[in-house]
Amino acid sequence: MENELAQKVLAGDRLSLSRAISKVENRTAGYGDILDILFRHGGNAYRIGITGPPGAGKSTLVDQVTSRALDLGKKVGIVAVDPTSPFSGGALLGDRVRMRNLAAHEGVFIRSMATRGSLGGLATATKDVSILFDAFGMDYIIMETIGVGQVELDIADACDTTVVVVVPESGDSIQAMKAGLMEIADIIVVNKADREGAMQLACELEFISGLRQSASDWRYPIQMTEAIHNKGIDELWSAILSHMEYVRKSGHFETNRKRQIKSRIQELLETKIRSYVEQELLPRTRLDREVERVLRREVSPFQAADEIFKHIQSRTG
C-alpha cells in the first residue's frame, strides 16, 4: 500500500504527493517507508530558504522567484512554514489567496505547514516534505519561514541558499540582526525599497557585512526589491543563481549535504537511544526515586544524573 503511494509520487501524481505529505506531516503509520523509498529517488532538487519578519513581503517574493524558475521550465515545490500559525488566520488566508495564483500551474506545488502541537517537530517535518518534493522531481524547493526562532535556523541549515528579507521600517534590520539572521544569510533582500529609509538600511547592512567574519569567501549581496511592483526580482533571481553556482563550484554543496545527513542520522539515533535507555536500561522507578531525593535536596540534579548514568554504564559495560 505505502509502496504504491510512493510509486505514484515517483510517477508524478499530484494527489498522491499531497497524500504522502499529509502522512509524513502527521506521522501516520507507514510514513517511514514512504520516506525511505522516496529519499533514495531524490538528490537533484536545490533548496532555497526565504526568511524574514511577518509583513516583509516574503510571499510575494516567493511567488516572483517561482515565476522566474517556471519561465525556465523548472518545477518548484514551496513549503510555507509558520510556526506561529495556530492563531494566524490572516497569514493562512494570504497563502490561500496566493495559492490560487500559482496553483493553476502544474509546475508548482505549494504546502503550508503549521505547528500541530510540537514546535520541535516542525523543522523535521519540513525537511521531510522536501524529501518528497525532491523525489517528485522538483528542481527547486523553496522553504518560506517567518523568522527568528530555532525552527527557522534549523530549516535554514537544510537549505543550499538562504535569502533573508528585511524592510525599511520598524527596526527590522536590527531585529533581524539580533536574531542572528544575518549569520545565516547568503543573500539579503531589502524589500519595499521605495520606502523611506531603504537606502540607509542597505548601507547599514553593507557595513555589517564588512564586519562579518566568515569562513567562506562568499559575501552576501544586498538586493533592493519592490516585490509588489516586480522591481529588482530579475536581479534577485540572478543573485540566487550566482550563489547556486558558487555553492556547487566551491564544494559547499556536497559539504552541506554531508553535514545535513550526518546531523539527521545523529538526531534519529539520539531519539532511538533515548527511548531505548528509558524503556530498557533505566528502571522507571529509579528516575522517580532520584526526583524525590532531589526534591528533598539530599542530592543535586547533577549528582542524581551522575548516579543514574553510572548505573546505565554498568549495564552496558
Place this chain on the structure above:
Amino acid sequence: MENELAQKVLAGDRLSLSRAISKVENRTAGYGDILDILFRHGGNAYRIGITGPPGAGKSTLVDQVTSRALDLGKKVGIVAVDPTSPFSGGALLGDRVRMRNLAAHEGVFIRSMATRGSLGGLATATKDVSILFDAFGMDYIIMETIGVGQVELDIADACDTTVVVVVPESGDSIQAMKAGLMEIADIIVVNKADREGAMQLACELEFISGLRQSASDWRYPIQMTEAIHNKGIDELWSAILSHMEYVRKSGHFETNRKRQIKSRIQELLETKIRSYVEQELLPRTRLDREVERVLRREVSPFQAADEIFKHIQSRTG
C-alpha cells in the same frame, strides 16, 4: 577553593555571588561543584517570569514589582535574559541604566544574561543562576525574557508564575498569541494602558482566555498597567500574590518542581549518554561510512540510523 566560594555565597557575600554566577554562566572549571553544593541549600525562592516583546516596558515593570517585594522586606534576584543581545547595544544599555536605580539596594541583585555562542545553553544557564540566587537567600527570582523562542518557553517552564506583557500597538497581541505566549501566561499585563486600543486589546485577550482550554482551574487575570506612571502596579502585585497562593494551595508548586527536576535530570542524562555513545559505543568511522552511503542514496538516513542503532544495541544487550 570552589567550596570556599560556595560557602561565601551562602554567607551572603555579593561579590562571591557575582563570581559564582560568572563561573556557572561560562562553565568555568569547578562550576559543577558550586551548583551541587548550592542547589542543596536552596528551595525557598519563588520564581516569577516576566516576558513580552521588546519595547513593552518589561524592565520598568520588573523594577516596580521588585520595589513592591522590597517594601515587604523581601530579597529579589533578577535575571534579564536577552537571547538576541549580541547586537542589542540599546537593550543592554537600558539594563545598565536600570541597574543604577536598583543596584543601590542591598536586597536586590541583577544579572544580565546574553547568548555567548550557543542559544541552547542560555535557558540552562539562566536556570543555574536561579539556583545560585535561591541559595543566596532570595525570596523572589524574577526572570525577564524577550519573548517568543524556545529559550523563553524553557525559562517559563522553570517559573512558578509567568507574567506575559503586551502593549496596544503594532499587533503585539496577535504576535504574542501566535508565539504561544498566551499558553504559558498565568497573568497578562496590558502595559501602556493609556494608549489607544488598550481596552480593545484587553477585551480580545479576555475573549481568548474564555476560549482557552486549560487543565487547571486558574484563569489568567488581565491587568492594565501604565508602568512608567506607576499605575496598576499594586493590582499586578496582588495578582502575582494571588497566583502564588493558588500555585501553593493547589499543589501545582510541588508538581511543577517535580516536573522541572525530572526534566533537568533527563536533560543531563541525555547529554551524558550522547557523548558516551559517541565516544565509547559508536566507532567514529561507522557514522562517516553511513553518511557516505546515504549521500550515494544507497540507504535513507532512517535506515542508516536503524542500522547504527542495532549495532549499539548488540553491544549493550
